[in-house]
Amino acid sequence: MQTNFSSHPLVNTSDLEAFQHILDKAHxxxxxxxxxxxxxxxxxxxxxxxxxxxxxxxxxxxxxDPPDEALMWMPGVEDIVYYAEDSRQADELMANADVLFALDYNRFERLGRMSHAARKSPGKWLLVDHHELPDNFQSAQVHAPACSSTAELLYAVIVGLGGADAVDNDMAALLYTGIMTDTGSFRFPGVTPTTHLIVADMIAAGLEHAKVHEHIHGEAPLDRLRLNAFALNERLEVFPEFHTALIHLTAADMGRFDYRPGYTEGLVNQALGIKGIRFAVFAKEGGERVKMSFRSIGSFSARAFAEEHFDGGGHHNAAGGASSESIDVVMAKLRGLLPQIQTQLLAAQ
Ligand SMILES: [Mn+2]
Structure with missing residues (x-):
């Protein structure tokens, strides 16, 4: 089934052996x-x-909790147990598991209310992730912060464990979705020759990649488009002198367009896509907190900014944060911070 891809430069054989050793005994x-x-x-x-x-x-x-509607086509999604909807069943399953996988996250806090059950589980944790500085709860890990996506690592893990034949078209579509969405359709700097070799293998084996793009980008509800158009028209602030663009949406804005989770996915990247812009922030009011997405190009660290000012974290060029202040206060704070980071933004390559 394989053509080009044999082993991943970021995945160690010894880590795979540790996985196999633990999996052999798992039921x-x-x-x-x-x-x-x-x-x-x-x-x-x-x-x-x-x-x-x-x-x-x-x-x-x-x-x-459940994913956005745009992901509800994914093969197997109907069998997922959501802690937010069925915590009793989830608690029981985690209490009785002998092995648990943590995929695409590096600390239990990322599980929200599910973190308590995760901590309590007597099972062994195996981690596959590309976020920096994982906590130390896992018995074994395949961890590579330089990797484009956890899906790229996971493909290497599955093939490395001898499972190449298990990668059927459904599984390839799942992994391709992870690689494609985490790389902004193969344009972020984390994409390497190996990323493309893996995708080449999957397409050679029958993956219909165009269908995945159609599912992700070709089935948008009209309200989503109109909310995004409104945001770009009415709520985008561009500061050429700081190479920065800010977008915010109030709860009322989102209510007007019948907001559903996922509707503003990618909006911050549109702001980043403006000529000359190296730093973009999207802030949205929701519940008791204002949630923010930070994106940067080049050496300016979105993560450092998120960590320092908004209790956040993430990757160098893509991070998130939150504030319990009002949206107006948050936006004023953001605008006020720009002169302080002007030197860094001007020097950013
Ligand atoms: Mn990821």
């Missing part, structure tokens, strides 16, 4: 990923579940 396995699961999280969780089932294991996928 009841739980596969988890982070809350507000994105394409990488859901794709990895379902792909790993599918692979482990081919190995004769009893496996359940548990996520803290």
């Amino acid at each position: 009841s396995i739980v596969v988890t990923s982070h809350r507000s699961p994105d394409g990488d999280a859901v794709g990895c969780a379902l792909a790993m579940t599918s692979y482990l089932r081919t190995q004769g294991k009893s496996v359940t996928t548990i996520l803290p």
Whole structure:
């Protein structure tokens, strides 16, 4: 089934042996990923579940909460147990698991209210992730912050464990979704020759990549388009002197366009796509907090900014944060911070 891809430069044989050793003794396995699961999280969780089932294991996928509607086509999504909807069943499954997978996250806090059950589980944790500085809860890990996506790592893990034949078209679509969404359709700097070799293998084996793009980008509800158009028309602030663009949406704005989770996915990247812009922030009012997405190009660290000012974190060029202040206060704070980071933004390459 394989053509080009043989082993991943970021995946060690010794880590795979540690995985295999633990999996050999496992019967009841739980596969988890982070809350507000994105394409990488859901794709990895379902792909790993599918692979482990081919190995004769009893496996359940548990996520803290459901993904956006745009991901509801993914093969196997109907079998996921959501902690937010069925915490009793999820608690029981985690309490009885002998092995648990943590995919695409690096600390239990990323599970929200599910973190307590995760901590309590007597099972062994195996981690596959590309976020920096993981906590130390796992018995074994495949961890590579330089990797484009957890899905890219997971493909290497599955092939490395001898599971190349288990990568059927459904599993390839799951993994491709993770790689494609985490790389902004193969344009972010984390994409390497290996990323493309893996995708080449999957397409050679029958993956219909165009269908995945159609599912992700070609089935948008009209309200979503109109909300995004409104945001760009009415709520975009461009500061050429700071190479920065800010977008915010109030709860009232979102209510006007019948906001659903996922509607503003990618909006911050549109702001970043403006000529001359190196730093973009999207802030939205929701519940008791204002949530923010930070994106940067080049050496300016979105993560450092998020960590320092908004209790956030993430990757160098893509981070998130939150504030319990009002949206107006948050926006004023953001505008006020720009002169302080002007030197860094001007020097950013
Ligand atoms: Mn990811």
